[in-house]
Structures are given as structure tokens and as C-alpha cells.
Amino acid sequence: MTHFDLAIIGTGSGNSLVTPDFDDKRVAVIEEGLFGGTCLNVGCIPTKMFVYAAEVADTIRGSATYGVDSTLDGVRWRDIRDRIFGRIDPIEAGGRDYRVNGPNTTAYLGHAEFVGPRELRVQVGDHVDEVTADRIVIATGAHSVVPEAISQSGVPFHTSDTIMRIDELPSSIVILGGGFIASEFAHVFSALGVDVRVVTRGARMLRKEDERISAEFTALADRQWDVHLSAEVVGAKSSAGEVALELASGELVSAELLLVATGRRPNTERLGLGKAGIATESDGRVTVDEFGRTNVPGVWSLGDASSPYQLKHVANHEARVVAHNLVHPDDLQAFDHRFVPSAVFTHPQIASVGMTEAAARESGADVTVKVQEFGGTAYGWAMEDTTSIFKVVADRRTKLILGAHVMGPMASTLIQPIIQAMSFGQTAPEVARGQYWIHPALAEVVENALLGLEFD
Amino acid sequence: MTHFDLAIIGTGSGNSLVTPDFDDKRVAVIEEGLFGGTCLNVGCIPTKMFVYAAEVADTIRGSATYGVDSTLDGVRWRDIRDRIFGRIDPIEAGGRDYRVNGPNTTAYLGHAEFVGPRELRVQVGDHVDEVTADRIVIATGAHSVVPEAISQSGVPFHTSDTIMRIDELPSSIVILGGGFIASEFAHVFSALGVDVRVVTRGARMLRKEDERISAEFTALADRQWDVHLSAEVVGAKSSAGEVALELASGELVSAELLLVATGRRPNTERLGLGKAGIATESDGRVTVDEFGRTNVPGVWSLGDASSPYQLKHVANHEARVVAHNLVHPDDLQAFDHRFVPSAVFTHPQIASVGMTEAAARESGADVTVKVQEFGGTAYGWAMEDTTSIFKVVADRRTKLILGAHVMGPMASTLIQPIIQAMSFGQTAPEVARGQYWIHPALAEVVENALLGLEFD
Numbered sequence: 058m059t060h061f062d063l064a065i066i067g068t069g070s071g072n073s074l075v076t077p078d079f080d081d082k083r084v085a086v087i088e089e090g091l092f093g094g095t096c097l098n099v100g101c102i103p104t105k106m107f108v109y110a111a112e113v114a115d116t117i118r119g120s121a122t123y124g125v126d127s128t129l130d131g132v133r134w135r136d137i138r139d140r141i142f143g144r145i146d147p148i149e150a151g152g153r154d155y156r157v158n159g160p161n162t163t164a165y166l167g168h169a170e171f172v173g174p175r176e177l178r179v180q181v182g183d184h185v186d187e188v189t190a191d192r193i194v195i196a197t198g199a200h201s202v203v204p205e206a207i208s209q210s211g212v213p214f215h216t217s218d219t220i221m222r223i224d225e226l227p228s229s230i231v232i233l234g235g236g237f238i239a240s241e242f243a244h245v246f247s248a249l250g251v252d253v254r255v256v257t258r259g260a261r262m263l264r265k266e267d268e269r270i271s272a273e274f275t276a277l278a279d280r281q282w283d284v285h286l287s288a289e290v291v292g293a294k295s296s297a298g299e300v301a302l303e304l305a306s307g308e309l310v311s312a313e314l315l316l317v318a319t320g321r322r323p324n325t326e327r328l329g330l331g332k333a334g335i336a337t338e339s340d341g342r343v344t345v346d347e348f349g350r351t352n353v354p355g356v357w358s359l360g361d362a363s364s365p366y367q368l369k370h371v372a373n374h375e376a377r378v379v380a381h382n383l384v385h386p387d388d389l390q391a392f393d394h395r396f397v398p399s400a401v402f403t404h405p406q407i408a409s410v411g412m413t414e415a416a417a418r419e420s421g422a423d424v425t426v427k428v429q430e431f432g433g434t435a436y437g438w439a440m441e442d443t444t445s446i447f448k449v450v451a452d453r454r455t456k457l458i459l460g461a462h463v464m465g466p467m468a469s470t471l472i473q474p475i476i477q478a479m480s481f482g483q484t485a486p487e488v489a490r491g492q493y494w495i496h497p498a499l500a501e502v503v504e505n506a507l508l509g510l511e512f513d
Numbered sequence: 514m515t516h517f518d519l520a521i522i523g524t525g526s527g528n529s530l531v532t533p534d535f536d537d538k539r540v541a542v543i544e545e546g547l548f549g550g551t552c553l554n555v556g557c558i559p560t561k562m563f564v565y566a567a568e569v570a571d572t573i574r575g576s577a578t579y580g581v582d583s584t585l586d587g588v589r590w591r592d593i594r595d596r597i598f599g600r601i602d603p604i605e606a607g608g609r610d611y612r613v614n615g616p617n618t619t620a621y622l623g624h625a626e627f628v629g630p631r632e633l634r635v636q637v638g639d640h641v642d643e644v645t646a647d648r649i650v651i652a653t654g655a656h657s658v659v660p661e662a663i664s665q666s667g668v669p670f671h672t673s674d675t676i677m678r679i680d681e682l683p684s685s686i687v688i689l690g691g692g693f694i695a696s697e698f699a700h701v702f703s704a705l706g707v708d709v710r711v712v713t714r715g716a717r718m719l720r721k722e723d724e725r726i727s728a729e730f731t732a733l734a735d736r737q738w739d740v741h742l743s744a745e746v747v748g749a750k751s752s753a754g755e756v757a758l759e760l761a762s763g764e765l766v767s768a769e770l771l772l773v774a775t776g777r778r779p780n781t782e783r784l785g786l787g788k789a790g791i792a793t794e795s796d797g798r799v800t801v802d803e804f805g806r807t808n809v810p811g812v813w814s815l816g817d818a819s820s821p822y823q824l825k826h827v828a829n830h831e832a833r834v835v836a837h838n839l840v841h842p843d844d845l846q847a848f849d850h851r852f853v854p855s856a857v858f859t860h861p862q863i864a865s866v867g868m869t870e871a872a873a874r875e876s877g878a879d880v881t882v883k884v885q886e887f888g889g890t891a892y893g894w895a896m897e898d899t900t901s902i903f904k905v906v907a908d909r910r911t912k913l914i915l916g917a918h919v920m921g922p923m924a925s926t927l928i929q930p931i932i933q934a935m936s937f938g939q940t941a942p943e944v945a946r947g948q949y950w951i952h953p954a955l956a957e958v959v960e961n962a963l964l965g966l967e968f969d
Contacts, residue, residue, distance in 0.1 A: 101953050102891050109895035110579040116572045117583045123566040124593035126586040127573045137580035144894060370952040400951045408951065435558045438600060439565035467923055469954035474929050480948035483937065492936035495856045495864065496826040497557050498925035 064190035069094020070372035071196025087165040092153035096369040111248030171333035197324035199361035210293040214315040227313035234318035235262040237401040253282040267413040267462035347391040349379040400469035408468035411460030423453040427509035435497030447506040456484035520646035525550020526828035527652025543621040548609040552825040567704030627789035653780035655817035666749040670771040683769035690774035691718040693857040709738040723869040723918035803847040805835040856925035864924035867916030879909040883965035891953030903962040912940035
């Protein structure tokens with residue numbers, strides 16, 4: 058039995074909880090997987106590095122539009138992969154080493170399970186430790202969900218955990234799923250020359266996005282890839298060098314590799330939460346209040362284990378809040394989930410913040426909407442853009458921005474002034490006219506979207 | 514003698530003064546050059562379209578870094594040129610036609626000169642008209658300055674007015690100047706395969722930028738082009754297919770074409786301002802107050818004719834202000850020149866707003882500075898960036914941002930949250946932590962720059 062001031066389960070955003078406030082305290086850091094969590098190792102960071110290479114390949118393919126002729130001679134998959142993980146893996150190892158050999162912390166490289174309210178059973182290899190702590194933070198993240206039709210079929214498949222480490226590009230890939238992970242990998246593989254098939258049960262891809270974005274993205278996806286919408290997978294089979302999904306329609310969709318990207322579920326199932334009496338939501342997330350507290354005193358949670366967002370910037374925010382709250386019990390800060398943006402690094406790129414148009418109308422707001430085409434601005438002319446849009450949803454009476462939904466180059470950066478405006482309560486006309494927008498920068502798309510809103 | 518309610522000289526930003534407020538008024542629009550002014554016809558818009566093609570060529574050349582092998586097969590200059598002006602020229606013609614044949618306005622396609630306070634002599638071809646107006650707006654823009662060493666030498670040369678319309682790419686070009694126009698064309702031509710030589714009297718290129726940006730840009734320029742700094746041109750000579758600049762050092766710098774980009778001067782010399790008693794600055798700009806009024810009642814000025822900025826977004830802002838003031842003499846608005854950003858669309862791209870570090874220190878502020886490398890963020894990893902920086906200058910006591918200076922991809926859009934923060938008086942910590950920044954978008958560079966500032 059070893060007692061700690063703080064025990065952290067999971068080293069994604071949880072790893073940042075070891076602040077200087079704990080310099081003279083005893084901290085346990087428990088990790089059964091890769092140090093640094095999903096984002097660093099198998100999530101946002103490596104995927105965006107692949108996406109960038111994909112963007113370069115797409116630029117080459119499209120160069121003739123601009124009067125520049127080029128040939129895509131080839132893609133060195135192993136070089137791309139090794140460049141990316143050659144950068145990431147040492148960071149993972151360094152993070153692990155710092156917790157194993159660094160100051161203040163005791164690292165347990167194994168699995169933790171609650172056996173009581175602030176009591177853990179930690180298994181490292183064959184060795185089992187009993188760990189107690191005044192404060193325990195559940196920051197265990199989430200994992201890929203694999204539908205039974207696949208898992209029980211016995212066919213070989215990849216998830217986002219493994220697909221980036223394959224040795225050779227396949228000639229074709231079938232991607233099961235229509236969300237952001239599926240869409241990003243479809244973009245990466247198709248840009249790198251792989252024949253992409255997408256199978257999703259949704260009637261559209263990216264269906265959590267604003268309806269217009271989702272519809273237009275789906276139309277563009279359909280032009281690039283072999284997309285099967287509203288498809289129910291009833292089974293799968295494999296033969297030498299091929300995996301086939303069996304759809305309820307009777308259709309078979311086959312490819313050299315199968316990637317399953319049908320969503321992620323919080324890593325809470327194997328934590329023994331019941332034994333500690335820690336409450337969870339129906340989807341498995343740990344129930345927390347606005348301060349990150351579970352129902353059990355001294356037990357906290359953050360990130361994908363408890364948050365519905367499954368976004369690294371949200372997990373980081375929650376970690377900062379919990380880090381504060383752990384040492385300031387009389388001055389608790391609340392999570393700020395008012396205006397959480399997100400992006401999908403596809404081609405075109407997608408970004409959004411706030412309410413979709415449909416949600417805004419449902420909310421009873423007096424909604425006004427402007428859809429600004431990138432092609433209607435000078436930089437859009439330069440890009441010869443014909444598909445990109447910046448949609449803003451605002452309240453006709455208060456003139457406040459309710460949401461923005463962007464599909465086009467640099468969407469994830471272009472949307473920032475809107476996030477800023479919403480976060481600080483600036484009205485659309487104020488933001489549009491209260492500052493300069495450099496002419497003819499791409500940011501003029503935002504200015505024009507705001508100016509296009511009609512108010513009373 | 515024809516009398517108008519309003520006479521506008523110049524159809525760049527001036528053209529937008531014909532608001533619905535003048536629907537029942539008589540308006541004269543006078544233009545001796547291209548309709549739409551510098552920006553549309555020979556400035557920001559076509560240059561950025563060339564720049565975009567240049568970016569595509571650069572991406573192709575650098576693709577191997579990302580594991581994507583490609584060959585730049587060739588550049589179709591005429592196709593690029595014709596695509597660009599095929600879009601712009603009809604807009605120019607349409608704008609002209611709308612003023613010639615449209616409602617409310619009388620167009621004079623010729624040269625105007627003051628003969629009295631609100632009296633103009635307008636020459637259209639051989640025909641001369643006397644025009645009087647209750648209000649006259651001078652919006653005549655600026656023109657390229659050509660040093661006497663060139664103009665008197667008799668060598669053939671181009672300015673930004675003509676260089677974009679040439680029929681064939683030269684094998685080499687010598688660019689005289691080190692400011693933003695020189696730098697942008699150096700970028701465009703070198704990316705399109707032309708051997709570029711730059712000759713500038715400055716010790717650095719882009720010397721109006723923050724010292725660090727200017728120094729690092731100059732170093733990068735020197736690696737790409739044959740750059741001659743601190744060079745005094747004493748003469749020029751030409752022979753078949755070649756122009757040579759003679760430097761005071763005795764050196765000759767020669768190329769197939771010569772582009773002169775040594776600055777621009779307001780178009781005020783031939784306006785007869787003296788006859789109307791209109792005051793000017795020592796550099797030729799029309800003197801205006803904060804409302805856009807000259808010293809002569811009823812005569813206004815805006816844009817490059819009177820503004821020191823020579824930026825389209827400033828001219829547009831001034832036009833909006835003057836448009837208001839023309840019809841609301843009892844409720845005048847003032848120009849807002851507090852936080853004027855600018856950008857240079859080079860490779861790397863440059864953007865800045867507010868004070869340079871040196872200016873901030875000179876102002877007596879208690880200065881704190883952070884230089885954030887793009888390479889220190891996740892998106893920077895994806896870009897394999899090694900040269901881009903985001904520099905923020907702030908006041909240690911007030912925590913307000915005093916300036917930002919950016920060199921790197923998308924600088925002109927990336928800087929927008931800083932412009933917004935400065936314009937609305939938001940402190941650096943507030944902006945950094947009061948909103949979400951999408952991970953791992955390029956915008957995280959801004960977040961990290963702000964977080965890196967040290968305050969008391």
C-alpha cells in the first residue's frame with residue numbers, strides 16, 4: 058500500500074496536472090499505453106502531419122489550374138511515416154522517461170482499477186500494487202469502437218491506432234465510418250494515391266456539422282471517393298489480400314485494407330468505477346460537474362474520459378481547470394464549454410464553432426444567416442476557388458454571432474476571429490468594422506461573411 | 514460649365530463614394546486611367562493572383578521534404594497572365610460602363626485640374642469642360658517613382674504598371690528596390706523560374722518592418738536571389754536583350770528585364786492644387802484632417818492621394834468615412850488609423866500590425882517580447898517549418914499588445930486575432946486564454962506567442 062497526494066490515471070492531458078504546486082508532494086502517474094495519450098501518438102498530431110503531405114500531393118495534382126504544370130512522380134510512404142514517428146516516438150519516450158526517472162513522480166506503467174473510493178489496484182506486468190491517494194484524476198481518454206459485424210467476423214482490420222504505421226500503402230482501402238476520423242483518413246489515403254471506398258450508415262458524411270457543410274462535403278467526397286451512404290454493414294469476409302464488407306443491401310465493398318473509424322468510447326469500462334461508486338453517463342463517460350469533480354469526493358475526471366467533446370483543446374482546457382481546482386479547493390474554477398470550436402483536416406478543410414443553423418433556429422433565436430463564398434473575395438479569385446464557403450449564423454436582434462461553419466482552405470485558422478468574437482461577446486457588425494482586415498488576405502472572407510448578415 | 518452635387522476624381526476607393534445617399538443628386542466621376550484604380554488593375558489583386566501561382570510552383574519544388582516526389586514541368590506564363598487579366602479587365606470595363614451608362618453619374622474619362630476652390634477643368638480628349646461641385650473628393654491614388662538615374666538613362670524598364678502584362682517570362686530580371694513591391698515581384702518571378710537580381714539602397718530588404726523580420730527576410734532573400742544591398746545606382750545602360758544597372762561601387766548588375774519598384778508618390782502634381790489653395794505635405798500628399806477634409810471647404814481627400822499608408826484596406830476605410838461625412842456634415846466620423854495592419858505576399862509571407870519592437874521601446878513602454886517559432890507548434894511540425902516566426906510586442910504593465918510581426922505561411926490571415934485584440938483593447942492573457950484555439954491548427958502559433966509573453 059503506497060499513499061500519494063495525487064494519482065493521475067492517463068498521461069494525455071492528465072500528464073500536465075503535475076504542476077509546480079506538487080513540487081513537494083507525492084504524485085503517482087499511471088499509464089498502461091503510450092505516454093502522451095491519443096493526440097500525440099495516434100491522434101491529432103500524426104494525422105495532421107500526414108494531412109500536410111496529402112495537401113502537398115493535392116497541390117501538385119491541381120497545379121495546372123494555375124498555369125503551373127507538374128508531375129506527381131511518387132509518394133514515399135515509409136519516408137513519410139518514419140519522418141512523422143521519428144519525431145513523435147522520441148517525445149513519447151522522453152515523456153515516459155521523465156515520469157519514470159524525473160523528480161516528484163512515481164510512474165506505474167500498467168493498468169489501474171478502483172477498489173475503493175480513493176484506492177487503486179495497479180497491475181504492472183505480474184506485479185500488483187495497492188495505491189491510495191488524497192486526490193485521483195481519471196484522464197484515461199477514449200478508444201476506437203469496432204462494430205460487432207467486424208470484430209466477430211475475424212477479418213483483419215485497422216483502426217486509427219494502427220493504420221498510420223503500416224509498411225506499405227495499399228492499392229485500395231475501405232473505410233468504415235463517416236465522421237471526422239474516417240474523412241481525414243479518406244483524404245490522406247486518396248491524396249497519396251490509394252483508391253478509397255467509404256461506407257457509412259449515415260445519410261451524409263460529417264453529419265454532426267451544419268447541414269449545409271455536411272451536404273456539400275458529402276457531395277465533394279462523392280466526387281473523389283467511392284462513397285456508400287446509409288449503408289448497414291452486416292458482416293465482413295476476407296481472402297488473400299482483400300477484405301470485403303457485406304452491406305444489408307447485398308452489396309460487397311472490398312479493398313486491400315479495412316479501416317474502422319466508427320467512433321470512440323471513453324476508457325472507463327475496465328476502471329472498476331462501480332467499486333468506488335463513481336457515477337457514469339449512459340455512454341460510459343464519467344459524470345463530472347462543472348469543476349471536474351465526480352460524485353466521489355477527491356476523484357476528478359477530464360478529457361475524453363468524461364467530456365463529450367473528444368477534442369484535445371478541450372481536454373487541455375479541462376486539465377488547466379482541474380490543475381487549478383486540485384490545489385484551490387476554496388476557489389474552484391468552472392470549465393468553459395460555451396464556445397468550443399472543432400476542425401476536420403480534410404480537403405477541403407472544415408471548421409466550426411457554436412450552433413448550426415438548425416440548432417440556432419430550434420433554440421428560438423431570431424436567426425440571420427450569411428454564406429460567403431471564398432470565390433467572392435480577392436484571395437478566392439487567386440485560389441480559383443469554386444467550392445469553399447464561410448457560413449455565419451447570428452441573432453438578428455442582439456447581433457451576436459451564434460455559430461460559424463467553414464469549408465475551405467485554412468478553415469481551422471480562418472475561423473479564429475469568430476471564436477474570439479463569440480468568446481468576448483462582440484457583435485458581428487462590431488467585429489466586421491471595428492478592426493482592419495488586410496486586403497487581399499484570405500481573412501477577408503470572414504469580414505465579408507459578417508458584413509453580409511442582415512439585421513433589423 | 515456644369516454643376517454637380519459631388520465630383521470625385523479617381524475611381525479606386527473613390528468610386529465607392531457614390532452611395533444611395535446620392536441617388537437623387539448629380540455626381541461627376543472623373544478618371545483618366547483605368548477604372549477601379551491601382552489595387553484592382555495593377556496592384557494588390559493581380560499581384561496576389563500571380564503570387565498564388567508562385568506558391569503552387571514553390572510547393573512543387575519543395576514537395577520531396579514531405580515524402581512526395583514531383584517534377585515542375587513548366588510554367589505557362591501567358592496562361593497565368595491571361596487567366597488573371599481575363600478576370601480583371603472585364604471588371605474594369607464593367608465599372609467604367611456602369612459609370613458611363615449607369616444611373617446618377619456623369620463620367621468624365623479624362624484629366625481634371627483645379628482652377629478654383631470647387632472648380633475643375635476637365636479635359637477629355639480634345640474637349641475641355643468646366644465642372645463645379647458643392648463637394649469635390651480627391652481620390653487620385655499614387656504612381657510609381659522612377660529614379661532619375663533610370664529615367665534619364667534611356668534604358669527600357671518596367672514598373673508594377675506594366676510588368677504583369679509582358680508576353681514572355683524573361684530568363685532574368687533585375688529588380689530595383691527593396692520594399693514590398695520589389696519583394697513580391699522577386700518572389701513571383703523567381704518561383705516561376707526567372708533568375709532574380711535585387712538591387713536596393715537599403716541595408717536590408719523590407720526595412721520598414723520590425724528589425725528582426727527585416728533581417729531574417731533579408732537573409733532568406735539572399736539565399737534565394739542575387740541581392741545587392743546598400744547599393745547606389747548611378748546609371749543604367751542597355752544593349753540587345755540586356756539592361757545593366759551601374760552601381761556606385763562600379764559593379765554592373767544586368768538582366769534581360771529591369772523592374773523599377775522604388776516607391777510610389779501621390780498623384781497630386783498635375784491637379785492644380787495651388788490654384789484652389791489646397792495645402793499639401795512635403796511628400797506631395799494632400800493635407801487632410803481626421804475627417805478627410807482638406808483646408809478648402811467642400812474639398813476632401815482619401816486614399817493614397819492623402820494617406821501615408823498606401824494600403825487598400827486603409828483607402829477603403831477612409832472612403833467609408835468620407836462617404837458618411839459628405840452627407841452628415843453635423844455628425845462627422847474620424848478616420849481610425851490606430852491599428853493598421855499590412856502584409857507582404859512573399860515567400861515567406863509577412864504581416865504586421867502596431868509598433869515594431871524598436872518603436873515600442875522608443876515610446877517609453879515597458880516592453881515585453883515573445884518570438885514564437887512556427888516549428889514549436891504541432892502544425893509547424895507538419896509543415897517541417899524551420900524559418901517562420903510570430904513576434905509579439907506587449908506592454909509589461911498593461912498587458913496590452915503593442916504590435917505583432919509575422920513571417921511565415923498565411924501570416925496575413927494568422928495575424929487577425931491580434932488585430933482584433935488590439936482594436937478592442939483586449940489584453941494578451943485574456944486573448945490567449947479567454948477563447949479556444951483549435952488543436953492542432955496553425956492558429957496555435959498565435960496562442961503560444963501570447964502565452965510566451967512575460968508580465969510582472
